[in-house]
Amino acid sequence: xxxxxxxxxxxxxxxxxxxxxxxxxxxxxxxxxxxxxxxxxxxxxxxxxxxxxxxxxxxxxxxxxxxxxxxxxxxxxxxxxxxxxxxxxxxxxxxxxxxxxxxxxxxxxxxxxxxxxxxxxxxxxxxxxxxxxxxxxxxxxxxxxxxxxxxxxxxxxxxxxxxxxxxxxxxxxxxxxxxxxxxxxxxxxxxxxxxxxxxxxxxxxxxxxxxxxxxxxxxxxxxxxxxxxxxxxxxxxxxxxxxxxxxxxxxxxxxxxxxxxxxxxxxxxxxxxxxxxxxxxxxxxxxxxxxxxx
Numbered sequence: 001x002x003x004x005x006x007x008x009x010x011x012x013x014x015x016x017x018x019x020x021x022x023x024x025x026x027x028x029x030x031x032x033x034x035x036x037x038x039x040x041x042x043x044x045x046x047x048x049x050x051x052x053x054x055x056x057x058x059x060x061x062x063x064x065x066x067x068x069x070x071x072x073x074x075x076x077x078x079x080x081x082x083x084x085x086x087x088x089x090x091x092x093x094x095x096x097x098x099x100x101x102x103x104x105x106x107x108x109x110x111x112x113x114x115x116x117x118x119x120x121x122x123x124x125x126x127x128x129x130x131x132x133x134x135x136x137x138x139x140x141x142x143x144x145x146x147x148x149x150x151x152x153x154x155x156x157x158x159x160x161x162x163x164x165x166x167x168x169x170x171x172x173x174x175x176x177x178x179x180x181x182x183x184x185x186x187x188x189x190x191x192x193x194x195x196x197x198x199x200x201x202x203x204x205x206x207x208x209x210x211x212x213x214x215x216x217x218x219x220x221x222x223x224x225x226x227x228x229x230x231x232x233x234x235x236x237x238x239x240x241x242x243x244x245x246x247x248x249x250x251x252x253x254x255x256x257x258x259x260x261x262x263x264x265x266x267x268x269x270x271x272x273x274x275x276x277x278x279x280x281x282x283x284x285x286x287x288x289x290x291x292x293x294x
Contacts, residue, residue, distance in 0.1 A: 027071045027105040031086050033170040034069060038081070043135040045124055046166055047149075048079040051140040054218050058232050060239065061175040063140065065167040068174075072101045079107070080120045082127070089120045121152050130157035138162030143294065177276075178231035182238045182257045184265065185226045194226045194269045201244055210293035212286060215242040225251060225271065241279040248272070252279035 038046055052063035057075060066088070067073040069081075074094040080087055087108040090098045098109040111117050118126065124134060134153060138146070141162060150160045168174065201224060205213050215221055218237035222228055229238025241252040251266065254276040258266070263273050274282070286292060 024071065024103075024105040027069065027107065030069050030170065031081060031106060034081055034166060035083060037166045037169045038083070038135065041135070041164060041166065042133060043161065043164075043166065044128060044132040045080060045082045045134045047120065047124075047134060047136040048081070048167060049136070049140060049145075050075065050077050051142075053139045054216050054239070055142050056218060056232065056237075058235055060178050060231055062177050065137075065171070068171060069167065070102065070107050071105060072098050072107075074098065078120050080124065085127075087120075121149050125153055125156045125158065128156070128158055132158045133161055134158055135161045135164055135166055137165040137167065139165065177239060177254060178229075179254065179256060180230045180238070181259065182227050182229045182240075182253060182262065184262055185222070185228045190226045194224075194266075194271070197224045197226065198244065198249055198270070202246060205244070205246070205293055208293055209291055211246060211290040213242075213244040213293045214283060215244065221251075225266070229257070239276060241276070243279075243282055250274055250282060252276050252282070 034046060038044070048066045048069060050059070050066050052059050056063075064073075066077060066079045070079050070086075070088050072079075072088050072090070072094075074090060074097060077088050077090040077094060077098065080089070085108070086106060087110045088098055088102060089110040089112040091112050092114075095109070095111050095114075102109045110120070110123075112119065128134070136149075141149075146160075146162065153160050201213060205211075215224065218232070218235075218240065221240050221242050222237050224242065224244075227238070228236040230236065231238045238257065239254065243250045243252075247270075249271045251271050252274050258273050266273055
């Protein structure tokens, strides 16, 4: 059991002791399993960020890979694993917590922002030899980060790979995606109608001469469509993507989360509900030459 100690925060007992060294065997074993997967896929380093495909701060359990691998469950932090090193970069809010939780795991707490501590991408660029391959689950990496990491690593001759989720291969009991129902947010709590929200989005699209608007942030989707959910603890949002055209709107949600009554309501407002897993294919199928606002 973990206990709260005055002035020190949460402290947890080790799972096993060996001599005078504390060894947290569960997380050491998980890191070892990840290294085995890295070796099998010829990946020299793996980045595990605190993110999901929607760039959320608070994550459904399915996307809490960094926490599962390391045991550090703060809301922000990035795990980096190589064949010889594992470290979690955290900001100053979590320096003490990370050092306590990671003690004995073989994972080093890296004080991001402190003097003499490089960012994790700079660290990789300095430590890895030219020709190395760095893997990250591309589903949880936003476009801006991808471009920046690719440029920074590319300058050192290091390749960034985004087409594999190595954690999934070593996480046998990984939680499935949430299945809780989506429900409607109605007046007087909703300030204006779904149709009015969509009209406002299309007016903004017109100023950028955009044919389509791709929306992945969960709070934006909840607001635009006047819908709410419970896929993330303490946040009334649900996992979804939206693709809004000049006269169409497609909402990608996992099957079963939108019941027949709500689906009919959305259809009357010109919103087509489609499976969550088909969002990427819909995006890839957009006509060439058209303008996409993201």
